[in-house]
Structure formats: C-alpha cells, structure tokens
Amino acid sequence: MLYFYKSISPHPIENLHNYLDFFFTRMFDDTQTVYSHAYLIHPNFQGIIDTYKEQIDERLKALFNAYIGLATPQEKQIVKDAYFINNDIVSLSDATNTPIKYSQLPAGISTQIKSFYDELWGDSKILGYATVVNSCGTVKQHFNRFREVNEFLVCPFCGLESLLCEHDDGRDDYDHYLLKSQYPFISINFNNLFPMCHRCNSKNKNQKDLVYENVAAPQRRFYYPYSKEANHEINLNIVSPNNDLKDPTQWQLEVNTTNLAYEDCKETWKDVFNIETRYKATISKHSKFWKERIFSKHHNICKKNGRSYAEFEEDILDDFNDYLNISNGILMKSFNDFVINDPNCQANLTGILIV
Numbered sequence: 001m002l003y004f005y006k007s008i009s010p011h012p013i014e015n016l017h018n019y020l021d022f023f024f025t026r027m028f029d030d031t032q033t034v035y036s037h038a039y040l041i042h043p044n045f046q047g048i049i050d051t052y053k054e055q056i057d058e059r060l061k062a063l064f065n066a067y068i069g070l071a072t073p074q075e076k077q078i079v080k081d082a083y084f085i086n087n088d089i090v091s092l093s094d095a096t097n098t099p100i101k102y103s104q105l106p107a108g109i110s111t112q113i114k115s116f117y118d119e120l121w122g123d124s125k126i127l128g129y130a131t132v133v134n135s136c137g138t139v140k141q142h143f144n145r146f147r148e149v150n151e152f153l154v155c156p157f158c159g160l161e162s163l164l165c166e167h168d169d170g171r172d173d174y175d176h177y178l179l180k181s182q183y184p185f186i187s188i189n190f191n192n193l194f195p196m197c198h199r200c201n202s203k204n205k206n207q208k209d210l211v212y213e214n215v216a217a218p219q220r221r222f223y224y225p226y227s228k229e230a231n232h233e234i235n236l237n238i239v240s241p242n243n244d245l246k247d248p249t250q251w252q253l254e255v256n257t258t259n260l261a262y263e264d265c266k267e268t269w270k271d272v273f274n275i276e277t278r279y280k281a282t283i284s285k286h287s288k289f290w291k292e293r294i295f296s297k298h299h300n301i302c303k304k305n306g307r308s309y310a311e312f313e314e315d316i317l318d319d320f321n322d323y324l325n326i327s328n329g330i331l332m333k334s335f336n337d338f339v340i341n342d343p344n345c346q347a348n349l350t351g352i353l354i355v
C-alpha cells in the first residue's frame, strides 16, 4: 500500500469487541461448566445482553455449551488458538503466526461461532442495535474521528480514488482486511477493519485472501495498515520503447518499494488489489491529457515567460511533491518522470510547440 494509517484506538466502537474478549477469555479458562452471566459477562455488557436475549444472549449460551461439549482438550485448544491468533493481526501480517480458518475448527462449534460473528458487523446488525450504539457509538462516528486523524485525500490501498471525509453524509467502506468469511473471531476487531475506497473493497480485493494466494500456495506476508514502518515508499517506473502509452500491452510498469525487507508484502498488495492492471489502465487512459498538460506548462514557462528549460524542469519537480495526496497522483508522478527523463524531451517539447 502507498502509506499507512494512524490508529485512533481506543475508541468506543471497540467496546463490543472488548466485551466479547472478556467473555471468551473467561470461557477459555475452563473453570466454568455452566453458562453464567455473573462470571462470563462484562458488567457493562449486561444491559445489552438483557435487551437482546435472542440475538446475543442465546447465541453466546449456545456457543458456550458447544465449547464445553467439545470432546477433547485438543479440540478446545484449536478454538482458543483461533481466537487469540486470529485477533493478533500484526503477527499474521509478518507471518510469525498462522491464522486458523473456519474449516479447521471442530465441527461441534464452528456453526455457532460463524452464526454469531456473521450477525455482529453492519449498521443493521448487532453493532447497529440501539442499545449497542448507546455503548459503542456508530461506525460513522468512528469514521469521522478516523478521517480527522488521517487527513489523506486518497485511498492508501490504490491512490486512485478519493476518500470521503467527516463532513460527508456517508462513509467509505470498511474492509475486513482478513476475510470474515474465512477467519473466525475477527469481524468486529478494528485492527482488522480499514476504510477503503469502494473500488478496492468491492471490485478488486473483494473475497481475495491476504494470507494465501490460492489454496495450494504457502502463507505470505502482507502490509499491516497501522504499520509504524517509516522507511516506506512505493515508486513506479514506466518502461516503454516509445512515448505512446495508449495501449497498455505495449509497455511495462515496474512497481518498486524503497524498503526491500517488505518486497514480499508489496507483491501481496499488488496481487490482492489488482494494482498493475489498474495502474496501467489509468495511465493509458490519461496519458494524452497528462502529456498535453506538460506541453502547456513548458509553453507557459519557456515560451510565454522566457524562462529556461531548467526552470521548467524545476517547476515540474515541485509539482511532484504535491501529487501523492491527490487521486491518480502517484501515476501522474510516474508519467511526468517518464516524459522528463526521456533524453529527447526538451527537443520534443520545443519542436512540437514550434510546429
């Protein structure tokens, strides 16, 4: 990804996850054989439990009984591991842990966990119920605060689409970075939920798994969007035998990272978000207009105002620094680099304008 988000944790929206964390941590200590509110339910969760007997209380009870009923300590351990490992998103991103899928859970409890966690996420699901909202706030409130702290204008996963802000009526999609359909216990963990443009979320990443490229592939590392890694920059390099980029099959795009220790994470990002195809298509579509803008700038600076070609280059470079925070900016920068670094650029610009 192009840059990393800043976390706004702690935020009230995390309360529901924290209440469930209280429940599971106590269930997993294996001291209880009977579903007991007094022991298993966080005091601040009690009012919610009482309000939504069928939707929450009965489901937690069924889940608890399924856990108690597992045949062996080994089966219980798989469920515990799935809970604690899957919620440690950082350790999954650097592949120091391997996540556990629904398909690996004991049959006696998998359905109960999936049924409950599927009902948690969403404005019309448990997270959006009135009494839950009173305790946790809304996802929109989280989004507003998130966007105040993260002032980027564009989606950091693509750099192509702009993000909404706290003053917009709606909010951007929250992507389940690790798929909630594949991995138990992570559907309302806000270390796994990231605002993302709609095209990234629904059209490109969709149901792709960050951890495995396909069922036969080995585990792979991926960028953690709250990474504090400072040495991180993505650079693009257009490689073409000529300056006509209209046909994306006739030229290459190199996607490079300044931090070679994360080369594999860059490859995961490229695959999951369909980066190369999207970037090449966008460059092909815009190249004619971007080229005309460069010609126009050269004309204004060198022809109309009589300044030198070196001053034109300096002006273009100044623009580069402003580009990364606007839609398509990283592509415009790579295109400008491509045009300016052409040894014949000055001659081409001058010649075209003379003609």
Ligand SMILES: [Zn+2]
Pocket: 155, 156, 157, 158, 159, 160, 161, 196, 197, 198, 199, 200, 201
């Ligand atoms: Zn995006």
